[in-house]
Amino acid sequence: MNLLHISDMHFGPRHWLGESELLLEKLNSYAADIVINTGDNTTDALESEFEAAGNFLKSINCPHIVSIPGNHDKRNMRSTDYFRQYIDDVDVLRPLNRKNCKKNNIFLLGSTNGIKDHFTDINFLKNISINGESILLVCLDANSLYDDNGFVDEEMLRTLSDAISKASYDRILLLNHYSILDTDSDPLFNSRIVVEFMRQHKIEHVFCGHTHQLSIMRSTDLYHRHTFTQYKNGSLSSSNTPNDTNMFLYYENFGTDAMVIHVVRGTVKNRSLTFKEEIIPSFPVVEN
Ligand SMILES: [Fe+2]
Structure with missing residues (x-):
């Protein structure tokens, strides 16, 4: 199974000046079974930004594209509506008991005008079959509105x-x-419970973005x-890359x-793109 991992596209004012067509050509030169897109599709969660991000994703030649939201995609009261309309119409999981929810703004007032979905968390599962193997992708929304x-x-x-x-x-x-293993100035405060969740379900791989900085770590x-x-x-196509260059990852024989x-x-x-590829070979797999 081959995976293509992209993140932090940041359509909107934070988007880079490179040509999307050239980037798509490069992405489409890899034989990915699944594309994983780990959020920040937009800059300010505007409808036009979601639409541009959705159009870009639709141009990637892969039958399975799994996208999650990032903190930038949650800057709009309509974020869930737009995510489902333009990025992926996923089956959002509703809380087992809504009274137990503690996240700020996880529910919006039902009387708010013009919004279809008053529940703002976008957690879902995707089950994808690749070469007879069933892959369960657990998509966690650790972002909060605003x-x-x-x-x-x-x-x-x-x-x-x-x-x-x-x-x-x-x-x-x-x-x-x-990230749940390292941190930055806008961190995931309660990453501890996610680490426990991974242990509970024997999850051995987690994909993330957010900091625009490449790191591959093992707990x-x-x-x-x-x-x-x-x-x-790192970021696929952000104009602010204070930590690293723009990039994507391709995991062959994942x-x-x-x-x-x-x-x-x-x-x-000059609006054109040049690519440099580095290969990390023989990445050791550890059995638990
Ligand atoms: Fe982010």
């Missing part, structure tokens, strides 16, 4: 756990906009004897001993 800091609602983790327990799958992967919990790898991508990770960096030159 807030750049991350927070995971414990009730939504409980809701996801319940849905996972009813699903059958061969492999399980987690998508989450924020080492020697007491619980559970280990996982976090793949944190999760096997033959896995090879391609780090593909793009640089804008």
Whole structure:
């Protein structure tokens, strides 16, 4: 199985000046079974930005594109409506017990005009079959409306756990906009419960973005004897890359001993793009 990982496209004022067509040509040159898009599709969650991001995603030649929102995609009261209209009309999980939800603005007033969905958290599962293997992608929304800091609602983790327990799958992967192993100035405050969630469901791989800085890390919990790898991508197409260049990742033979990770960096030159590819070979797989 080959995965293409993109993140932080930032359509809107934070989007770079490179030509989308050239970027798409490059992305489409990889034989991805699944595209993973770890959020910040937009800059300010405007409808025009969601529409541009959705059109870009539709131009990627892959039957399975799994996108999650980032903190920038939650800057609008209509974020959930727009995400489902332009990015992916996913089956949003509703809390098992809404009274237990503690996240700020997770429910908007039902009397607010013009909004279809008054529940703002976008958690969902996707089950995708690749070469006869069933892959469960757990899509966690750690973003809060109008807030750049991350927070995971414990009730939504409980809701996801319940849905996972009813699903059958061969492999399980987690998508989450924020890093849970390292941090930045806009962190996920309660990442501890996500780490516990990963242990509970024996999840060995988590994909994230947010900081615009590449890092691939592995946890080492020697007491619980559970280990996982976090793949944190840089920004695909942001004009502000204070930490790293623009990039995407391609995981060939993902999760096997033959896995090879391609780090593909793009640089804008007079609106044209040049790409440099670095290959991380023989990425060791650890069995729990
Ligand atoms: Fe972000």
